[in-house]
Amino acid sequence: MPVGTRGTVKGILPGFVAATGAQIVLANTYHLLLRPGHELVQRRGGLHRFISWNAPILTDSGGYQAYSMADSNKITDDGVTFKSIVDGSMVELTPERATHVQNALGADIIMAFDDCPPAAEAALPVADAPATHAQDPRLIRAIRRDTPPKSRRGYDHAERLRIANERTVRWLERCKAAHMRADDQALFGIVQGGIDLDARSWSAERICNIDLPGYAIGGVAVGESPDDIARVVRHTAPLLPDAKPRYLMGVGYERDLLNAVLSGVDMFDCVLPTRNGRNANAFTSTGQIRFRNARYAEDENPIEPGCDCPACAPSSYAISAPWGISDPSQACSVTEVGGAPSKPVGDSTFTRAYIRHLFLAGEMLGPILVTLHNLRHFQRFMADVRATIVTDDWEGLVNMWPVAAAGWSGPRSS
Amino acid sequence: MPVGTRGTVKGILPGFVAATGAQIVLANTYHLLLRPGHELVQRRGGLHRFISWNAPILTDSGGYQAYSMADSNKITDDGVTFKSIVDGSMVELTPERATHVQNALGADIIMAFDDCPPAAEAALPVADAPATHAQDPRLIRAIRRDTPPKSRRGYDHAERLRIANERTVRWLERCKAAHMRADDQALFGIVQGGIDLDARSWSAERICNIDLPGYAIGGVAVGESPDDIARVVRHTAPLLPDAKPRYLMGVGYERDLLNAVLSGVDMFDCVLPTRNGRNANAFTSTGQIRFRNARYAEDENPIEPGCDCPACAPSSYAISAPWGISDPSQACSVTEVGGAPSKPVGDSTFTRAYIRHLFLAGEMLGPILVTLHNLRHFQRFMADVRATIVTDDWEGLVNMWPVAAAGWSGPRSS
Numbered sequence: 001m002p003v004g005t006r007g008t009v010k011g012i013l014p015g016f017v018a019a020t021g022a023q024i025v026l027a028n029t030y031h032l033l034l035r036p037g038h039e040l041v042q043r044r045g046g047l048h049r050f051i052s053w054n055a056p057i058l059t060d061s062g063g064y065q066a067y068s069m070a071d072s073n074k075i076t077d078d079g080v081t082f083k084s085i086v087d088g089s090m091v092e093l094t095p096e097r098a099t100h101v102q103n104a105l106g107a108d109i110i111m112a113f114d115d116c117p118p119a120a121e122a123a124l125p126v127a128d129a130p131a132t133h134a135q136d137p138r139l140i141r142a143i144r145r146d147t148p149p150k151s152r153r154g155y156d157h158a159e160r161l162r163i164a165n166e167r168t169v170r171w172l173e174r175c176k177a178a179h180m181r182a183d184d185q186a187l188f189g190i191v192q193g194g195i196d197l198d199a200r201s202w203s204a205e206r207i208c209n210i211d212l213p214g215y216a217i218g219g220v221a222v223g224e225s226p227d228d229i230a231r232v233v234r235h236t237a238p239l240l241p242d243a244k245p246r247y248l249m250g251v252g253y254e255r256d257l258l259n260a261v262l263s264g265v266d267m268f269d270c271v272l273p274t275r276n277g278r279n280a281n282a283f284t285s286t287g288q289i290r291f292r293n294a295r296y297a298e299d300e301n302p303i304e305p306g307c308d309c310p311a312c313a314p315s316s317y318a319i320s321a322p323w324g325i326s327d328p329s330q331a332c333s334v335t336e337v338g339g340a341p342s343k344p345v346g347d348s349t350f351t352r353a354y355i356r357h358l359f360l361a362g363e364m365l366g367p368i369l370v371t372l373h374n375l376r377h378f379q380r381f382m383a384d385v386r387a388t389i390v391t392d393d394w395e396g397l398v399n400m401w402p403v404a405a406a407g408w409s410g411p412r413s414s
Numbered sequence: 415m416p417v418g419t420r421g422t423v424k425g426i427l428p429g430f431v432a433a434t435g436a437q438i439v440l441a442n443t444y445h446l447l448l449r450p451g452h453e454l455v456q457r458r459g460g461l462h463r464f465i466s467w468n469a470p471i472l473t474d475s476g477g478y479q480a481y482s483m484a485d486s487n488k489i490t491d492d493g494v495t496f497k498s499i500v501d502g503s504m505v506e507l508t509p510e511r512a513t514h515v516q517n518a519l520g521a522d523i524i525m526a527f528d529d530c531p532p533a534a535e536a537a538l539p540v541a542d543a544p545a546t547h548a549q550d551p552r553l554i555r556a557i558r559r560d561t562p563p564k565s566r567r568g569y570d571h572a573e574r575l576r577i578a579n580e581r582t583v584r585w586l587e588r589c590k591a592a593h594m595r596a597d598d599q600a601l602f603g604i605v606q607g608g609i610d611l612d613a614r615s616w617s618a619e620r621i622c623n624i625d626l627p628g629y630a631i632g633g634v635a636v637g638e639s640p641d642d643i644a645r646v647v648r649h650t651a652p653l654l655p656d657a658k659p660r661y662l663m664g665v666g667y668e669r670d671l672l673n674a675v676l677s678g679v680d681m682f683d684c685v686l687p688t689r690n691g692r693n694a695n696a697f698t699s700t701g702q703i704r705f706r707n708a709r710y711a712e713d714e715n716p717i718e719p720g721c722d723c724p725a726c727a728p729s730s731y732a733i734s735a736p737w738g739i740s741d742p743s744q745a746c747s748v749t750e751v752g753g754a755p756s757k758p759v760g761d762s763t764f765t766r767a768y769i770r771h772l773f774l775a776g777e778m779l780g781p782i783l784v785t786l787h788n789l790r791h792f793q794r795f796m797a798d799v800r801a802t803i804v805t806d807d808w809e810g811l812v813n814m815w816p817v818a819a820a821g822w823s824g825p826r827s828s
Contacts, residue, residue: 050765053760
């Protein structure tokens with residue numbers, strides 16, 4: 001699922017989101033609640049109509065953002081109170097309110113309001129943190145804020161996890177009771193437990209005891225190492241019902257996706273394709289390309305030779321207009337003429353040299369092209385993963401996608 | 415002509431530029447010379463291939479930008495020396511170099527290197543300037559820099575115009591002599607003369623004495639009032655050869671375009687559709703819409719009801735992909751499926767409420783949608799203007815486009 005936080009996949013027209021292969025997008029309750037407001041979206045006919053996307057949408061519950069993004073907030077058994085980053089007003093999110101806001105937005109899948117503490121490692125001083133992942137200052141602030149005064153010297157992560165785990169179960173029951181559109185919105189529960197496998201087992205059992213159309217694994221993209229992510233997912237996914245969708249929240253890189261699919265996960269969302277696209281960072285089957293690197297200044301290649309995305313193969317994508325686009329390369333007419341019924345997205349491949357130029361010049365088209373490529377990259381990868389579920393040729397898959405083999409430990413024994 | 419300063423119409427894929435009706439785009443020599451450099455573009459196969467636009471391109475000569483945009487520069491009979499805004503190095507542009515740079519870029523139409531002084535009024539203190547147009551600090555700086563020390567107290571605009579006029583003729587001869595691709599690149603001369611009609615007549619006679627495939631009217635969008643623009647164009651356009659294209663540089667609003675066409679002008683470029691689009695400012699047949707205004711917060715209408723642009727009528731524009739886009743609203747499949755061969759740009763109109771939300775949230779899609787609309791707005795307007803040349807029903811035209819009637823003085827007597 002591409003991420004469309006504020007009701008738009010950044011820089012991409014909805015038709016192009018679909019044209020990369022996406023069948024569902026994610027939007028963030030926290031952001032839409034603050035601006036433009038869920039009531040406004042509801043008055044405008046709901047989120048699908050508001051964002052011009054007549055296809056599935058999933059909204060998260062806003063809990064994680066309310067917890068980690070607000071500078072000043074408070075978490076209790078009742079819910080989270082935080083200061084709006086838009087207008088500074090105090091906003092309260094409870095399981096009931098998060099559910100009702102999502103009822104108003106009207107997404108097809110809505111998520112339970114959970115308590116999702118950051119990974120223990122994210123709270124470590126930078127020098128002690130694993131080199132594999134950056135320190136998120138927001139998470140560090142959130143942990144400090146969330147640690148009771150008496151224990152500030154030593155943060156008891158296990159105790160925090162226990163509280164979050166128990167609270168998440170109680171909150172899920174409240175979400176389900178508050179849900180007003182169970183007939184047309186699927187509420188998913190979220191399993192927590194950090195990297196403690198016993199805590200995961202405890203959470204999975206209790207969360208899955210509450211009958212819902214689908215279940216998610218939360219709290220695994222909040223600062224852990226890739227190995228920890230793989231270990232937790234491998235342990236937790238099989239604990240969720242086989243016949244219902246299993247959704248791994250906020251993951252991830254190709255290797256993470258592959259490991260998770262092999263563990264039995266069905267659904268993913270991640271900001272990587274879009275966020276990295278805006279930062280001049282393109283995914284390929286062999287690894288990432290950073291366009292700010294001078295080595296691409298004269299590179300004639302598309303982002304990835306052989307890729308079928310709108311940036312690498314623009315002449316394969318056509319745009320048709322209601323008034324009949326004339327072919328600019330042929331036209332020489334006083335009045336508007338009909339002509340070719342459609343135009344390619346581009347007449348020749350967008351080269352690495354051009355894309356680098358766009359980024360150095362600060363031009364929007366750079367982020368647009370690399371985002372389109374990255375979205376299609378992950379769709380192509382997942383299409384091949386789906387096909388491999390049928391053929392079971394996992395070695396063949398990682399040969400085609402060497403990037404997914406990095407740190408890959410082979411298919412689970414079955 | 416939409417403006418694609420740095421080799422991209424900001425935020426718009428080339429296929430969508432064509433899908434708004436544009437048959438030619440403008441690129442700026444000054445910007446491309448500084449970054450990525452004309453030699454790099456030439457090595458990459460020329461500008462058409464570099465920017466993925468296999469249709470006509472016009473490049474300006476860079477003279478106006480070198481003159482007005484650089485903080486530190488010098489203008490002599492030989493040319494302009496200025497400090498690069500990219501890396502601070504000193505760059506020299508002469509008629510010969512400007513022509514050779516354009517030969518390397520390879521546009522279909524290239525412009526003469528001219529001396530284009532700003533309007534006298536642009537040099538006035540803000541309090542004395544006409545309320546109709548803003549003071550451009552760059553122009554004020556350029557004028558101060560360009561005024562000989564002995565006369566700093568009183569800027570002799572007539573003298574500056576005389577020098578510029580004579581210089582522009584000599585420079586055009588040097589451009590023509592230096593032009594190395596006269597067989598496949600049309601060099602246009604530029605008539606100067608400010609708002610002094612005698613100076614315009616003098617310039618037109620001498621510029622048009624130099625045999626070239628087309629001629630432009632320069633120096634009329636550099637700070638004058640709309641009335642002055644109309645008066646100068648009405649005087650100057652008929653002085654240019656009837657059988658060759660007449661190009662009015664940097665103009666303009668609908669009323670300016672209409673007046674210019676009635677004066678006999680054939681070609682225009684302007685940043686208005688794209689720049690205003692990025693600033694949440696949409697053109698309609700009855701005037702401009704500013705999306706930051708709270709009155710649009712709940713407005714269900716498209717930007718302009720009845721408009722056929724990709725923002726107002728997204729379901730009329732379709733995107734087809736090489737791999738067959740499945741319809742997300744129908745799809746539920748493990749493997750990638752074929753399906754509808756194309757996807758609409760959007761499933762429902764992008765409402766004013768949504769576009770306003772995008773701008774308030776700082777989302778790229780806002781500028782993209784309004785830019786698409788504005789480009790199509792001016793293409794639709796010009797298509798109607800072209801049709802009216804045949805029907806001669808100018809009253810009918812301004813009834814359809816009330817915005818063009820503002821300050822409109824009726825068709826010229828013929």
